[in-house]
Amino acid sequence: MMSLKTVQLLQKSFSAPLLSAACYYHKNVSVLIEKVSYLNVLFYVIDHYEHPRNVGSLDKDDPDVGTGIVGAPACGDVMKLQIKVDENGKIIDAKFKTFGCGSAIASSSLATEWVKGKSLSEAGKIKNQIIANELKLPPVKLHCSMLAEDAIKAALNDYKTRQEKKAKAVQ
Template sequence: MWEYTDKVKEHFLNPRNVGEIENPDGVAEVGSIACGDALKFTFKLDENNKIKDAKFKTFGCASAIASASALTEMVKGKTLEEARNISNKDIADFLGGLPEEKMHCSVLGQQALEMAIQSVKGAPAPEPGAEIICECFGITDREIEKAIRENGLSTVEQVTNYTKAGGGCGNCHEKIQTIIDRVHASGVPIAPAETKSRLTNLKKIRLIEDVMEREIRPSLQQDGGDIDLIDVVGDRVIVAVRGSCATCPASQATLKGFVETKLRETVAPELIVEEEA
């Protein structure tokens, strides 16, 4: 059992400001149902451009719900500039701390806040050019850098606990270590991270699952092969091949020529099918 503080428990049992604001001034959707955490955050400004009201909806564990509830309480009455200064650590501190494995819940809240502020008309444009480091959960170098800087992280395991990056296949551990080394060596302040939307449309995931199940898997199974959907990150469909496909030299051709073509035809033309690293 997790050791949650009384405040986490209290916000989980009695979450504040649940819902969605109609015609919000700021809105953000972050996370994904595939990776187990998602948050929709909306707020409304008053005539002085201070946050008058904020609401949330969360799909996730108790600490994700508590973090979002805390966030809505923390931003009320703040200007956008003041709100922008709220870090994930502030959210965790507000709750009296979170177990380290759950720090990514506070990061999710901070990301939603930042994205919602960016969505306000006239807010400064986000920094361009972030690179995805963790392919499994679609985490960028900016998000990782920010988490390292704001929370003083020094190991890959900590980065995983805070951002989820590296928690899937583990192939990006070396890259994460490089970022950790770079941040620690530089000492130079890093520009505010771009918060990249990772919300995968629920309908898209379902449609992909459905097409895989009804059309793709049966044909592969006829040849003694099989395929599993591992994750959907934006437009990237991550799969794993099984059975005879796993050893078949033509499996790449099958993935691109058959699976990707089928999904593009039936779900969305911009989808890219990739094999799990």
């Protein structure tokens, strides 16, 4: 017997005829729930692709902004990720522009969501495997999550370089 929560989840994910067919063909409810979970993850990637968060640019001349631009020569994807850091070393905003496939756009969108509110050291710990696992990227698209990790690191390095120049200019 399925719980009410499981039935509600299935109703949200499938239309009634499709749900009936799915239940008929998959007598093992755990298999059906696993397929529904996979579809929800797939919708998560599509959502980040179709409705990317934090698209745009920050002021490149602002000394509190770090910019990372990375690319993948094999597929032509290019990713620009920017962070804005407050006086306490906390990332208060992040923007991106990505020219590439849906997985690259989704990885960029997710990366900007994750870096917001983090310290510089916390943001530096975001790894491509975590992004790939969250988005359930297939092996052929792992380079997209690697680009996101590299863009974060490049933005952090750019910010640190700008801060060093700013400190030298004050002296």
